[in-house]
Amino acid sequence: MNLRLRPEERAALNLRSLYEDCGYSFYRMSRFEEYDFYADKKDFLTSKSILTFTDINGKLMALRPDVTLSIIKHAKNSEDVQKFYYDEKVYRVPKNADSFREISQAGIESVGALTDENVREVIELALQSLEIVAGGRNFVLDVADAGTVSKLLEDNPNRNEILKCIAAKNIHGLKALNAPKKIIELLENPEDIEIVNSIQKHKDKIRIDYSAVSNLNYYNGIVFRGFIEGVPESILSGGQYDGLMNLMGKKNLRAIGFAVYLDLIRGEKNA
């Protein structure tokens, strides 16, 4: 058989074999979930728009907008570390688009009573995933600690405005908003993050960059965003989201994971 794979198809297969080798088990999601499942978890959805339809029994159903939520629902309420990976299509309205799109996503989630070692493994896999999708091009993983930012902005009336400025590296905006000095320091001169210090492979691709902090309602610890040269937006995004575990009745457990946006892979090299 002489099958010529498209670059994103080849990348998806390579990612799957990487995750499989590291002990992650494949999670196959059903195409539909009940709409109610998402209604109270909107903080944990990247896109607030959900494609819905009424099933023959009258139930309002949703065409999956996300995989992570279903994996967390599926995971056992146990301290055992459970590791999943997926390769699915999700249905979302991308930013600035005016209709739903089918988006290819591959990724992993690691849940349970996670140790630092488990967290480190996920960051290492993010780096290796970037290497695969970069296909020889340069890549960078921005890492930050959303927990630190969260603490600094507790009770701050300008929290949302400040977060926007952080994501935009907008120092003049932060000063105008009287943001805590520490926030500006974190952007201009970030301190080391302990957990990434001990990563060996692709260490030179890690940047401590607090503009990776975006949604504090979703992420509560390490957050990261991956970029590859020639692709104008981040192709990988993830972090630690213990809040969702809590919300879904899995108390005092941790969760961390990331998604790779396979549609952004292009064959040609951008000059």
Add this chain to the structure above:
Amino acid sequence: MLNIALPKGRLGEKVYKLLASAGYEFPGILDNSRKLVFENENLKMRCFWVKPFDVPVYVERGTADIGVAGKDILLERNPDVYELLDLKAGFCRMAVAAKNDFYDDPEKILRVATEFPNIAKNYYAGLGREIDIIALRGSLELAPVLGLSDVIVDIVETGTTLRENNLSVINFIADLSARLIANKSAYKFKENEISNFVKVLAV
């Protein structure tokens, strides 16, 4: 190669003169020709004029690595880019203006004429006020004068045009000026070029 999107018009020319005085020159760029793209081989830089409103699009999608855009346009389009510098040029304000004798009837839906529908929507959503957006492309002052709208949300520089039409500012929304923006991905891979550029414009 560093790609730079400059806004056509006075602001873009002003920023270009700043660049030129720091040694970033693109011969012929200020001549009135139909040429759109200017390259400086030695600097490994390419400069192009685009409509001011489109600068964030070029930068967000990575066609330009950096660009110069007014804060009004950034607030309206809300692009996912880095905003690296306030260039402290083209100062003005986004404001709500109405006829001098305007009375705001809270029981009525407020009719708002503007070139910036998102800014207007966000502003009034924050106040919890229901509005009817009338999207126009210029000559905003005409709308309240002729009764097309109750108020306008627009850029105010000196306020002269408002005064001449018996209008006045009733609410302030935001301070505006030109900003240097950068594509997030380009920033990672062209870090040196971009930070040199920032240094030049920061003085």
